[in-house]
Amino acid sequence: MTVEHETRDGRFTLTQSQRERIARFVRKFRNNTKAMVGLSLVVLLVLVAIFAPLIAPYNYEETNIQVRSQAPSAAHLFGTDDLGRDIFSRVVMGSRISLYVGFGAISGAIVIGAIIGVVAGYSGGLTDEILMRVMDAAMAFPPVLLALTLLVVLGPELSNVVIALAFVYTPYIARVSRSAALAERNEAYVEAAVARGESDTRIIFSEVFPNTMAPMLVQGSLNVSFAILAEASLSFLGLGAQPPKPSWGLMINTGRGFMETAPWMLLFPALAIGIAVVGFNMLGDGLRDVLDPKVEAIE
């Protein structure tokens, strides 16, 4: 039955238990179609972004007047745009921008949002009231509108898009992490930690915080898709990535003028956005199912 696991160096290296835990997570994840489809799309996207220069057959900036506005063909899979640039190459390179903004903005939002949320949820009372009302105020603005305003102040640049979107999505993360912390605060292990003499800071970050990570991961991966979409919108509106950067949103904006003559200019970047959004959304949804303790209980 139980095997004596006296580790040689005497440290608490986690052996069987941790492996079992991971194995169970992997098994459940695999059985979840949504999560698997989502993960495949996200992995595909990440791989494309990493190997973009190898995949792209042309330089994304290289204009070629001879092949302006050509329909998809063997030489140009997705066709070419009004300046004769290869759309396939641009879409492939564009994945880097989308992922950079998506991951960058949401990582920032998670760091700030989680701290605010856990502190508010654990402390309660006036701290909670003040922090969350500020978050509510930020949430009252439509995300893109708020990001636009910030970009007008910060200046239209890709790194500013990341900052603006991190700010915009912080309240969403904070809200989720607050409600998770609120539930954890009532668990007896928190009281046990107080009774042991732990400081509030330690309880918040060492005891409560790890238990709020699951819902935050779910919210985070859903929000990556929103951030990607928002970046596209901002670039479309001209406040995000600047030409000739191959941002998908920017490409759609340019393609708009040629919708009737060269619909591929608009179609392929739009498809790419679709795939990215659906991928992160499904991954988030699937993660929620997999991490749901109620589903675990039935198992």
Place this chain on the structure above:
Amino acid sequence: MTTHESDPSNRPLLEVRDLKTQFRTDGPPVVASNEVSFSLDRGETMGLVGESGAGKSVTARSIMRLIDSPGEIVGGTVLFDGEDLLEKSEAEMRDIRGNRIAMIPQDPMSSLNPVMTVGEQITETIRRHQDVSAGEARELAIESMDEVGIPDAEERIDDYPHEFSGGMRQRVLVAIGFSCEPDLIMADEPTTALDVTTQAKILDLLNEMQRREGTAVLMITHNLGVVAQTCDHVGVMYAGNLVETAALDELFDRPRHPYTRALIDSIPEVGADYDELPTLEGAMPDLGDLPTGCHFAPRCPHATEVCTRDGNPPLESVGDSSSRAACLHAADLDLSEPTARESGTGRRETDRSGDPLFEVHNLKKYFSAGEGFLGNVRLTREDGRPTLERRYVKAVDDVSFDIYPGETVGLVGESGCGKSTVARSALRLLSPTDGEVYFEGTPLSELGSREIRSLRREMQMIFQDPQSSLNPRKTVGQIVGRAMEKHGIATGDEKRVRVRDLLERVGLARDAASKYPHEFSGGQQQRVAIAHALAVEPKLIVCDEPVSALDVSVQAQILNLLNEIQTEEDISYLFISHNIGVIRHICDRVAVMYLGKIVEFGSIEDVFSAPFHPYTESLLSAVPHANPDRETDRILLEGSVPSPIDPPSGCPFQTRCPKKIGDVCEREEPVLESIDEGGHRISCHLSTAEMSDRASFITPSEPPESRTADSD
């Protein structure tokens, strides 16, 4: 009304044969109810007892065909009045459920729909099964509320569930259960969520309803005391199997299965003497990983090699008795005597000559009666002038007691009496409204938060729900080790060694350190919690209902462990429990609380013998004994506990006191005063003679020969 004329007189009402229910899992299916067979006659009460996970509820739900996926009934027959319920269509079952077989659920708080009046919920059942008009159904509903003893039924029928107390809600559920005059009632732990005085009333009600209506009852419970009070027949379940069925007296006089014996023995009885409780080693096996051979063999003191070899034994008649047992040795074993209680040291005498370790003086804790800054302000009219009044919940009102080194002081009382608040305020987990707490003579209010934090090393706490008190994201080693690190007791390799030693000390394997809490059973988790408390070598441990979430056999193990640790380390305990048997077993002195006040305080002998505070007396009399021969005349209290926002004037107990002497009780608040030199204090206007109608609750009613056998 339907007629069942075809009833042959000797046919049982319910006959379950080889009922098998299993749950699909990733691996092989888990059999939760394994070839269970029993029968129940009309008008009879059968108890189904066992620890959690034994398969009692699954069996009952299978009979009503209420098993949801991934569970499924895979075999057997359920003959109800001669018809096999497992063959019926779902529509036919719907006509039977609630009509001919009704269920009384466990939790009165969540079993009633909060947005429907209780009248609607009763008439709903009646109109579903009977062809009556709305008006007639209402009449019937009022009648049934009357029958279950809800006062002013006619006025209260349009009230919502939240307007009723827990006991009254359970009465509503009983009324719904009996509303269609069913042939069979399944009561699933009907009193588990209730306080002991309320439980006594509900059990009386169930007994009375059953006698009046001639209904058969299947009583599912883990409490042998409840069984002894209500049942004619008993079935004992273990790991999905019925291991013994017997007539009630037979079961208690001469159990045939070693598990039954162990179950009876591990209950700390109010009357029993202070000794080590006989315990069963280990816990019920995981249903997905059952031992080969007899499922009970690994824990059975009588197991032989045959038991582990020949598969799980079937339920068979034993000798010429009516009992049936699933044990290979049932015929040869004589289990009529209780397992010899390991002769402990007897009741230890605590030395109270020195200074107390811990003193609580006039502790008060008031909570604001509403949320937010102005939430507790209420407009009242006094002498015609509107005045603003702040309202408070007086959770703890003027409580004083002390604990000496090496002593266990109990706090006992029903839910809401403030016992947990006392503990938390005393430990400064809540800041008290008023009063002072001294630890080794130092008043805690004079300490800053940093000093309080380092004082936490001396005072630890064990919580009720071990699952919630251990951080699920940390390994047991991290949890226990952190406490040592925090107070600089040990770090690095020394810490690791000490954690492992400590885990071994509380009866866990050394490698438990690298596992997560969820990998342990409830009893083992509580052992981890005890190790966590012991890690800092405290002088005082507050135990807040430490065994109430555990099964009786595990409860006995934990109580013994706590006793053992106390003897070795000379730790003091403040022990909070609603279970009087447990208090009786583990405490040296006990404080009985009612509505935020201590009404009686003294040594176990003092409190459990005359003179009694009237509340103590009714509380003690309400405890169901796991002994069918023992009749205590119960003192049933009227009404329910008043709100602590608006406590009664004078004596807090005067509204329900059966011995109220009149005006003085309503006017003057009695003082907790000593009635003898031994420190026995009672807060009551009665004279000691008036409080001494009965002698004692301790006197064991065991036959004399078994007592001499014990003392040998």
